[in-house]
Amino acid sequence: MAKARAQVQRHQDHIEVHQDDVKEEDPEELLDESADPLEESGRTVDTSDEEIDDSVAEEISRFEDSFAGINKRYRLINRIGEGTFSTVYKAEDLEYNSYDNRWDIDEREHRKWASPSSRRRSSRRPHYVAIKKIYVTSSPIRIFNELELLHDLKNSDLVCPLITAFRHQDQVVAVLPYFQHADFRDYYRDMKISEMRLYMKSLLTALRSTHMKKILHRDVKPTNFLYNPQQARGVLVDFGLAEREGTDWHQCACALSSEERRYRIAHSVYAQSQQAGHQTSSYPKNDTRNSRRANRAGTRGFRAPEVLLKCTQQTCSIDMWSVGVILLTLLTRRFPFFHSADDIDALLEITTIFGRKRMKETAILHGQVFETNIPSYSEHGHSLEKIILWCTGRTGDKSGPKKELDEEEKEAVQFLYRLMECDPMKRITADEALQHQFITKAYEDSEAEDEMVDLVEV
Incomplete structure (x- = not known):
């Protein structure tokens, strides 16, 4: 995994880079599938409040204890997604102002329309990211593949970019932008044809960017396209099977x-x-x-x-x-x-x-x-x-x-x-x-x- 990490890491200090022997994946491992769409859609949450279930709070606490130093860089807020191969948490980036953040679409839009005084104040407002905790049961070749493809897709239209990645012992986390979106089940029954056009235009723009680089996403579905109906903009995520x-x-x-x-x-x-x-x-x-x-x-x-x-x-x-x-x-x-x-x-x-x-x-x-x-x-x-x-x-x-x-x-x-x-x-x-x-x-x-x-x- 050293290659992908050397390309995408943002924090070079305190990260031990270890050269793994990447072995060929067993053919049977290619027969993977994501969770049932009904089960998975119920696990996709987008919330700005910090109300958190006790069980999720305990889960976050265990994660922070097991992954040394993660709470010094990020303040984990809530669990926002759970799939077959990973769990995703919303977190505040505590070191946001120390790095170049060209990935931040929302910040660029905010600064574009903000007054000079509010632009100076914006640097002090909280900035959120999504931390994807990849399960240790995932094969090293799969994790390497996902990180490498995400790096190759950086600056692609409406594709979720990779900010950085960390490894602590056998645990790997990917840090991605946090995008506000609505649950597909809350709006799909009420969409007008004109709104469907905008949804499809956004999704197809993301896929054109992906396919131009000869990359198959392999798991296109509503829960992997984070769509915001108010902005008529979505982002293609989860390249774990790509x-x-x-x-x-x-x-x-x-x-x-x-x-x-x-x-x-x-x-x-x-x-x-x-x-x-x-x-x-x-x-x-x-x-x-x-x-x-x-x-x-x-x-x-x-x-x-x-x-x-x-x-x-x-x-x-x-x-x-x-x-x-x-x-x-x-x-x-x-x-x-x-x-x-x-x-x-x-x-x-x-x-x-x-x-x-x-x-x-x-x-x-x-x-x-x-x-x-x-x-x-x-x-x-x-x-x-x-x-x-x-x-x-x-x-x-x-x-x-x-x-x-x-x-x-x-x-x-x-x-x-x-x-x-x-x-x-x-x-x-x-x-x-x-x-x-x-x-x-x-x-x-x-x-x-x-x-x-x-x-x-x-």
């Missing part, structure tokens, strides 16, 4: 030409079983092929089809599918929209919408076979328009006139189809998404508001 594009790649059928893919399918074990007269898929008695391994890290309900189908050449497009699931959540007012117990259930949930035919095509694309004999799954599925109408209670009255989405919703659905494209090669990129009509209207709305403000000032 990786560089191309990491541990092995050839997947999706990267082949259509001609070569057809040839491989025609000469596959599956094709041979079909030629032998089997009407349904069957397993060979003696299968000498190696088992297929692929990174499926992430959160249930937000994984792209290629992740569930164990594609071994996953790209940044997996994050764009997750963005689509968030937009679908906003449009249907259902959170979480997908709530599967495992990967098979997750594929079936997607099949409910897109149909058996599309899922078979998607599976073949990655050299897999998808078969189901459950009669409730139709061949062609349902349109996203119909799904949204069902979820928002606009299909109940059969005797009345047929209800349809309004024009803004239809525009959102067109954008949603580009995000939730089952073929990752056809899925829209973050850069393309920011140029889509659905998102560009957010800029038009902002300009209209600016013109109204200018008119009032005159």
